[in-house]
Structure formats: structure tokens, C-alpha cells
Amino acid sequence: MKFLKNYRFWxxxxxLPFTVVTCMTIEDIIHPDxxxxxxxxxxxxxxxxxxxxxxxxxxxxxxxxxxxxxxxxNATLTLNTTAQYAPSQVTDEPMTVIPAAxxxxxxxxxxAASFQSRFGxxxxxxxxxxxxxxxxxxxLVHDTADDGKQKEIDxxxxxxxxxxxxxxKVNMGYAYCGKTYGFTADEYPEDxxxxxxxxxxxxxxxxxxxxxxxxxxxxxxxxAFGYGDIFAINFVEETESTTTPLKGADKVYxxxxxxxxxxxxxxxxxxxxxxxxxxxxxxxxxxxxxPRDFFDLPAGAVITATYFHFSDESxxxxxxxxxxxxxxxxxxxx
Amino acid sequence: xxxVLFLAAAAMLxxxxxxxxxxxxxxxxxxxNYDVHYGLRQVVxxxxxxxxxxxxxxxxxxxxxxxxxxxxxxGAISAASFTxxxxxxxxxxxxxxxxxxxxxxxxxxxxxxLRIAGTDNVIAYFQNGxxxxxxxxxxxxxxxxxxFKGVESN
Numbered sequence: 001m002k003f004l005k006n007y008r009f010w011x012x013x014x015x016l017p018f019t020v021v022t023c024m025t026i027e028d029i030i031h032p033d034x035x036x037x038x039x040x041x042x043x044x045x046x047x048x049x050x051x052x053x054x055x056x057x058x059x060x061x062x063x064x065x066x067x068x069x070x071x072x073x074n075a076t077l078t079l080n081t082t083a084q085y086a087p088s089q090v091t092d093e094p095m096t097v098i099p100a101a102x103x104x105x106x107x108x109x110x111x112a113a114s115f116q117s118r119f120g121x122x123x124x125x126x127x128x129x130x131x132x133x134x135x136x137x138x139x140l141v142h143d144t145a146d147d148g149k150q151k152e153i154d155x156x157x158x159x160x161x162x163x164x165x166x167x168x169k170v171n172m173g174y175a176y177c178g179k180t181y182g183f184t185a186d187e188y189p190e191d192x193x194x195x196x197x198x199x200x201x202x203x204x205x206x207x208x209x210x211x212x213x214x215x216x217x218x219x220x221x222x223x224a225f226g227y228g229d230i231f232a233i234n235f236v237e238e239t240e241s242t243t244t245p246l247k248g249a250d251k252v253y254x255x256x257x258x259x260x261x262x263x264x265x266x267x268x269x270x271x272x273x274x275x276x277x278x279x280x281x282x283x284x285x286x287x288x289x290x291p292r293d294f295f296d297l298p299a300g301a302v303i304t305a306t307y308f309h310f311s312d313e314s315x316x317x318x319x320x321x322x323x324x325x326x327x328x329x330x331x332x333x334x
Numbered sequence: 335x336x337x338v339l340f341l342a343a344a345a346m347l348x349x350x351x352x353x354x355x356x357x358x359x360x361x362x363x364x365x366x367n368y369d370v371h372y373g374l375r376q377v378v379x380x381x382x383x384x385x386x387x388x389x390x391x392x393x394x395x396x397x398x399x400x401x402x403x404x405x406x407x408x409g410a411i412s413a414a415s416f417t418x419x420x421x422x423x424x425x426x427x428x429x430x431x432x433x434x435x436x437x438x439x440x441x442x443x444x445x446x447x448l449r450i451a452g453t454d455n456v457i458a459y460f461q462n463g464x465x466x467x468x469x470x471x472x473x474x475x476x477x478x479x480x481x482f483k484g485v486e487s488n
Contacts, residue, residue: 112382121383225473292423
């Protein structure tokens, strides 16, 4: 019995340091109060790192932002840190995008893909992308060495980026980990991802607000596509702000119009198997199309626009956009 | 002790019975020249938000019309046939000969490559026991992959 007690003591003594090795947090996110379209804005993200063992790694810092902002090419990041340990103090250190060829060691996938897979879109329903940056400094941390001076680092990542021409409302996302370790269990909290998001609103543009934070009546899968791809038109009967007359419909059909070759038009207006949408959830419908096939276009036709609306089997109940116009679906820029 | 001896004898008999023919040659009653016909098992679409891919094959009827046949001569791949069916695009960036065409199977390449004979044009890759054809259509962030299943000849 005495042995059992000793065994438990030593087991606890040995296991504890390996299960609580770091405490990484995002302390604060500071967004501009009045972000304008087509303008440079500054965002600050405050980080805190407290080591419970010894580790050495660069910082891998990911940002979730609208794909159209192309922050991989349009954002500049600088890192400032404060620490008792002098080598961990950096001032205005530029952070760079981790090249696509480098893989997150814990997932074996490119860094952006690993953040997308782990953290998702953080409540966004529009085209967003993760871009992951790295520090230049290889930070050395230790819980006890140098009288504990290597134990803590406080950091501020300052992000300068240029917004797009659209009024927008998005959940900006931020996450980080050690680049050497990725999401390895001992170095990363298994039960609590180091990720945070905050709503950013951009105004001053001419059009309506593009709101990624709520479900849209219509969307596509994938979010970014070309007219020469296979993609799905998704329709939901109801959102937080809108209930359509198709709510509760047994069947939903897709009506489509294409504009091609400099102004030619073709319409698919039929109630049949080709236009019948698949029910993929409660009040959610989907139809995959390959546009050239769906609209029966000649080979080599160049599509410039597509329009869709939705109807019930009788064709008497029709859902268009708020202006009673057909929904326009536009291919994504490269 | 008797029980141990009995079990040892039984194991030896079982082992010997399993060593009827350890060569990798086909038995005489297996045809050396034959065809294997394939249809599409999956059409997986990959994009940055769906890195594990979505099988869009069942979503569009025309995918069921594709046929891919591997022809074996003397037990080795010698030729192939590829019929795109009603699919309105080709997964290849080159013209595939109509009907049966000669092929080379490169099992030194990783993954193994099935090429049109005398060219660098890869018809399909072979890895983990199955053929596949990767391709792109339009947007650079989207890629696709055909995988195959055996079907009856028609």
C-alpha cells in the first residue's frame, strides 16, 4: 500500500510537467473604430506566452481575412515583444508569410491549410482565407533558467492591411503556435485552441454591406470558383433576418440564366430532374452544376455572368433577392 | 506434453499445405491476355476550404458514362482505352487517341505512371492499389481527382 502511494506521487510528479508545458493566450484584439473601404487600416493583436518547460521556436501567426483582400501580398506585419530575457526582446521585427512549400510539422499540410482545418472559418459564411506568417526570431523559453527570466514573453503583432472596395462585416480571426511544433499535443493545448476572433466593419463604400457573419440565402461550394469549374448553388429557406416563401417546401427547383460570348443569353426554365435541388439539411438545398453543361452552351463559350432564382414545383412561389431581381453569381478572381 | 506435440504436428501440416505454389506466376488456368474495365468510383473536388475533398461524382449524371479499360498482354499492361462518355470536359491537357492505344507502365516512378507509349503523356497514376487521374479545370485554387472502380464490360 505504501508502494502504491509512492507510485502515485512519482507518477503525478513526472506527468504534470509534460501535460502543462505552455500557456499561450491572445490577450486583446484592437480594431480601428472607423475602418473605411480602400484604405490602409491598422490592427493590433496582443499575445502572452508563459513557458512551463524549455522550448525554442519561431512564432507562427495566422490571420483569417476576406480572400478578396489578398493579405498575403497586401498586409505587413511587425512584431514587438517585451521579456526579461534580452534575446526575446524584439522591436518592429517584420513577419513574413510562411512559404506554401513549408508544412506544419504536426499535420504534414501547408500552414494555411492546417489553420483552416483546425480553426475553420470562425463564424464566417463568405470567402475567407487563413494566411500564416512567421517571426524571424527563434524564441528561447525556459521555466526556471536564468532565475525564471526566460519564462514569459508578451508580444504585440501590428498588422497593416488595405481593405477592398466593398462595405463589409466579417469575423477577423487570429491564432498562433510555435512554428517548430505546430499543434503537437505537448506543446499545444489540446482542449483550448489559441485562437480568437472579433467583428470588423468596413464602411464608406457605395454598395450594400457584404455581411459574412450571417448565413446568406444563397452561396456556392466552393466559395471561390471559375465558370469553367463544377460548383454548387446553395439555397437556404430562412436566415436570421429573412424568411422566404419557400420555407417548408417539399421540393425546390433552380432557374438559371447565363450571359456569354459578349451578350448572348440562355435560360434554363424547367421543372424537371435537371433543375431539382437536393435537400442537404433542414431548409437547405443544393444543386451542383457544370455551367457549360447546365446551360447547354457551345464548346469554347465564354461566360460573363450567371443569374439564378428558386421556385417550388408549381412555379408559383419564387424567391429572388431583396430587390426582386435574380441572384447574380459571379466567378472569383484569381 | 501430448497436447503440445499434437498442436505442433497440426501446425506443420497446415504450413506445408499452404506452400503449394510460392511463385508469383499465374496459374495455367488464368488468362494471360485480358481486359479490366473501370468506371468512376469518385470525382473528388479539393479547394482550400475542403482540403479533404468532396465527392461530386454522384452530383452530376454524366460522370457515370466514363469508361477506362486496361488491356493486359502476357500478364502485363500493354494498352488502354479511354472513353470520356458525356462528360463535357477532358481531364487531360493532351489528345488521347481514340480506341485502343499502346501504353507503358512505369513502376519506377512514384506514384507509378501509365503513359501513352513513346510519349511523356500520363494517362493515369497507380498508387495504393488503384488508378487515379488528377486534373484542374478553371480556378487555380480548385483541383479534382478521378478514382476508379471495376465495372462490367459493355
